[in-house]
Amino acid sequence: MNASVQTPSTLSAFISLIKRDLMLSYRHRNELLNPLLFFVIVVTLFPLGVSPEKQLLQTMAPGVIWVAALLAAMLSLDTLFKSDYEDGTLEQIMLSPHSNALLVLAKIISHWLVTGVPIILLAPLLGLFMFLPGEGIITLMLTLLLGTPILSLVGAIGMALTLGLNRGGMLLSLLVLPLYIPVLIFSASAVDASMAGLEIKGQLYFLGALLVLSITLAPLAAATALKISVE
Amino acid sequence: MKLPAIVHKFSSPKNFYVMSGKMIPWFMWGFVLSLLVGLYYGLFVAPTDYQQGESYRIMYVHVPAAWMSMFIYMIMAVSAAVGLIWRIKTADLMASVSAPIGAAFTFLALVTGSLWGKPMWGTYWVWDARLTSELILLFLYLGFIALQAAIEEPRNAARAGAILLIVGVVNIPIIHYSVEWWSTLHQGATVAKFDKPSMHISMLIPLLVMATSFKLYYAASVLMRARSEILRREQNTRWVKEIIDNES
Numbered sequence A: 001m002n003a004s005v006q007t008p009s010t011l012s013a014f015i016s017l018i019k020r021d022l023m024l025s026y027r028h029r030n031e032l033l034n035p036l037l038f039f040v041i042v043v044t045l046f047p048l049g050v051s052p053e054k055q056l057l058q059t060m061a062p063g064v065i066w067v068a069a070l071l072a073a074m075l076s077l078d079t080l081f082k083s084d085y086e087d088g089t090l091e092q093i094m095l096s097p098h099s100n101a102l103l104v105l106a107k108i109i110s111h112w113l114v115t116g117v118p119i120i121l122l123a124p125l126l127g128l129f130m131f132l133p134g135e136g137i138i139t140l141m142l143t144l145l146l147g148t149p150i151l152s153l154v155g156a157i158g159m160a161l162t163l164g165l166n167r168g169g170m171l172l173s174l175l176v177l178p179l180y181i182p183v184l185i186f187s188a189s190a191v192d193a194s195m196a197g198l199e200i201k202g203q204l205y206f207l208g209a210l211l212v213l214s215i216t217l218a219p220l221a222a223a224t225a226l227k228i229s230v231e
Numbered sequence B: 001m002k003l004p005a006i007v008h009k010f011s012s013p014k015n016f017y018v019m020s021g022k023m024i025p026w027f028m029w030g031f032v033l034s035l036l037v038g039l040y041y042g043l044f045v046a047p048t049d050y051q052q053g054e055s056y057r058i059m060y061v062h063v064p065a066a067w068m069s070m071f072i073y074m075i076m077a078v079s080a081a082v083g084l085i086w087r088i089k090t091a092d093l094m095a096s097v098s099a100p101i102g103a104a105f106t107f108l109a110l111v112t113g114s115l116w117g118k119p120m121w122g123t124y125w126v127w128d129a130r131l132t133s134e135l136i137l138l139f140l141y142l143g144f145i146a147l148q149a150a151i152e153e154p155r156n157a158a159r160a161g162a163i164l165l166i167v168g169v170v171n172i173p174i175i176h177y178s179v180e181w182w183s184t185l186h187q188g189a190t191v192a193k194f195d196k197p198s199m200h201i202s203m204l205i206p207l208l209v210m211a212t213s214f215k216l217y218y219a220a221s222v223l224m225r226a227r228s229e230i231l232r233r234e235q236n237t238r239w240v241k242e243i244i245d246n247e248s
Helices: A010-027 A029-049 A054-076 A078-087 A089-095 A100-129 A134-161 A168-195 A201-230 B005-011 B013-045 B054-086 B089-121 B129-150 B154-187 B201-233 B238-247
Strands: none
Touching (some): A054 A078, A054 A134, A078 A089, A078 A134, A078 A201, A168 A201, B013 B054, B013 B089, B054 B089, B129 B154
């Protein structure tokens, strides 16, 4: 490497990549609205399709809201690598001297900040739609806080694998949704348990463990998959 | 870590083609013999179950098929990892040609399980932990097959598939235990799955024979699929042309 070219430290590359992605999503902020609207609409369909009865909706609420969140998170993955792949930025990132997995993690973090966090913030509104009681709403937000990063991390692997493919969207759902099942199970049951006045620590610990596991392993897998896709 | 040269020599497509051609008849005959023995002992000789009557005999297909569904996924993950790390083409090939067989066994396990469920539980389907994780395993197989089909270049398809399989192997225990936990939470003891640690030896032996038989069937059919895939991928090499010239 040419000595006159200063390579920035990995940390500063990490931070500047997050800043760049956040700036880009701010410039295209109306694109970010689509998954959120989808989230709200899917949940709205349930009272219309099933029944507006309070009792019934309350029992279904944790599952319905979480399934809608899974689908919204999956749809939002589309913006994770696509534009960078198309304009060649992704190739540059892969060629950089820094750890690819860390840079991929930076992209995932900024993606979660603009897609996962809004889902968490919208959840109380949907909780009201579905007549969730107060403690249920708080637990719902807690599980979303722990769960949506897992969705972004695991989804990044699926997105990286299907990046260059035609009709990758349907394939993505087939690859990613089975892997989302544990998050759905623990989150929905935590909300259920809190409505019944039960302890929810167990479920939250499990979600925390899944989060730690996916933070450590998912960026590695996603970076390897991206290398195949950009070749 | 380097593999010994003999591994590379054996796994070259040409040698693999020749060797596997010699092995297939053995596997095939072993499969047919053990299938006949296993079915005879399972269907006619093994005693009737005192609780389940004759209907338990579907176990001789159901249980080996369920074992195979998991066994093949592990084989696929291991050979895909070997292909990814040491760049052995034949290992990649084994992973991709195994997938439809594995999916078929998974499907067979689900169908026989639901046929067994009807007389035992009174319904074709229950959201039992094992049934549900078997269904999810089927989805994992189908996802892998779909990914392989979507990527045209075989080398990239193999590498992408390998990553998916490895991610799947990490996830299978997590999915399995979360589903188990979920079903105990939701259903309690509504489903009385029979415990089998204390299975009588006269019932167990036919089961093991059937399991061997299924494994031999897998070995034979995976090698047959691998051979035709090798011919297709290596169709422009000289040795394949010679084989085709000799046979026509």
